[in-house]
Amino acid sequence: MSSEPKKDCNICPEWDCQNVNDFKNVWVVGEVDENGISEPSLQMLTPANKIASKLNTKIVGLLVGYNVKKYAKEFIEYGADEVIVLDDERLSMYSPHIYARTIAELAKKYKPAVIFISATMKGRELGPYVANTLRAGITADCTDFDVDEKTKDVLLIRPPFGAVLLAYIKTPTRRPQIGTARPNVFKLPPRDPNRNGEIIEEKIDYIPKPKARLVSRKLLPINEVPIEKADLIVSGGKGLGNVEGFKLLEELASKMNAAVAGSRKAVDMGWIPHEKQVGQTGKSVKPILYLAVGISGAAQHMFGIREAEVVVAINNDPNAPIFSQADYGIVADYKQVIPALIKEIESLKK
Numbered sequence: 001m002s003s004e005p006k007k008d009c010n011i012c013p014e015w016d017c018q019n020v021n022d023f024k025n026v027w028v029v030g031e032v033d034e035n036g037i038s039e040p041s042l043q044m045l046t047p048a049n050k051i052a053s054k055l056n057t058k059i060v061g062l063l064v065g066y067n068v069k070k071y072a073k074e075f076i077e078y079g080a081d082e083v084i085v086l087d088d089e090r091l092s093m094y095s096p097h098i099y100a101r102t103i104a105e106l107a108k109k110y111k112p113a114v115i116f117i118s119a120t121m122k123g124r125e126l127g128p129y130v131a132n133t134l135r136a137g138i139t140a141d142c143t144d145f146d147v148d149e150k151t152k153d154v155l156l157i158r159p160p161f162g163a164v165l166l167a168y169i170k171t172p173t174r175r176p177q178i179g180t181a182r183p184n185v186f187k188l189p190p191r192d193p194n195r196n197g198e199i200i201e202e203k204i205d206y207i208p209k210p211k212a213r214l215v216s217r218k219l220l221p222i223n224e225v226p227i228e229k230a231d232l233i234v235s236g237g238k239g240l241g242n243v244e245g246f247k248l249l250e251e252l253a254s255k256m257n258a259a260v261a262g263s264r265k266a267v268d269m270g271w272i273p274h275e276k277q278v279g280q281t282g283k284s285v286k287p288i289l290y291l292a293v294g295i296s297g298a299a300q301h302m303f304g305i306r307e308a309e310v311v312v313a314i315n316n317d318p319n320a321p322i323f324s325q326a327d328y329g330i331v332a333d334y335k336q337v338i339p340a341l342i343k344e345i346e347s348l349k350k
């Protein structure tokens with residue numbers, strides 16, 4: 001592909017996205033919930049830092065919503081050089097087409113070279129809406145980012161078709177380049193309370209009306225901690241043989257206060273829901289302990305646990321690939337090991 005900007009684009013004549021040299025800065029979209037800026041969106045400051053230093057440009061945090069200005073300093077403390085805030089009551093309810101429209105309006109004004117969005121539930125929806133509104137490309141679920149030293153295009157890197165290859169994707173003729181990465185693919189940068197930066201308050205005249213209305217919100221019960229936030233995970237695979245195997249894992253997990261997760265094959269068998277799938281097409285987790293039971297250790301699964309501190313594998317095949325990557329291995333039938341573990345924990349609690 002040529003890096004020469006095309007001059008005759010009719011796709012979006014009102015928006016000059018092709019003079020790529022006019023675009024600068026790396027944006028990170030901050031997702032805000034009742035606890036502040038979500039950790040996954042702050043994690044995106046880590047690749048933003050790498051790219052901004054390679055492009056010799058700034059990291060700009062973007063806060064769009066209602067009552068969000070109070071989080072701008074936190075964004076800076078984690079690494080943003082400046083923060084653009086659009087704090088508006090009309091944005092009190094998240095709606096992808098409204099948020100995308102406002103982010104796109106700001107992007108047209110400030111012309112960021114890159115926009116990073118965390119691939120959370122919201123981000124997975126918002127990213128393509130933003131890209132479509134700007135007629136820009138988007139690369140989802142990146143595992144790394146880099147810069148083409150010659151052209152200064154950002155390389156959006158992700159494994160296609162089963163993690164055997166790595167694709168380096170760029171959009172040399174259009175800006176901004178948009179990339180998402182799943183939670184926990186990047187580490188949270190250190191927080192520095194002494195960091196300062198500029199906070200730019202923005203206003204917007206027109207905000208479209210929501211197409212949907214929030215009827216109710218329900219918080220997950222405390223014992224259903226999302227696996228990406230769990231410190232202890234007991235995870236099962238096809239080797240469990242049936243859904244009863246998962247019942248045994250759940251019993252162990254409840255004794256350990258652990259979350260239960262599974263491999264894709266376990267999900268495909270209908271033994272565990274997709275939101276508990278670990279791996280390339282599931283979630284990345286970063287527990288202190290990951291207990292893998294009846295999981296062979298395919299690359300796509302192991303991708304999701306590369307941030308786990310200690311991996312313990314239980315597998316009845318001594319040649320299972322997981323043993324070459326686990327910290328501790330138990331070669332045995334899980335039906336013998338798990339009940340013994342449950343018994344042991346119970347006796348320790350007495």
Ligand code: FAD
Pocket residue numbers: 161162163236237238239240262263264265266277278279280281282283293294295296297298299300301304314315316317320332333334335
């Ligand atoms: P298997 O590979 O069938 O392994 C079962 C294991 O259980 C075996 O090692 C066996 O020895 C052991 N076992 C059997 N009986 C017992 C017993 N009684 N006690 C103890 N051990 C026992 N996979 C994911 O997990 N997550 C992903 O996100 C993911 N994404 C993918 C994306 C793509 C594009 C592709 C192509 C594949 C993806 N996969 C993913 C699938 C992946 O390649 C593997 O097929 C899958 O991880 C295997 O699941 P498993 O380990 O549960 O099953």
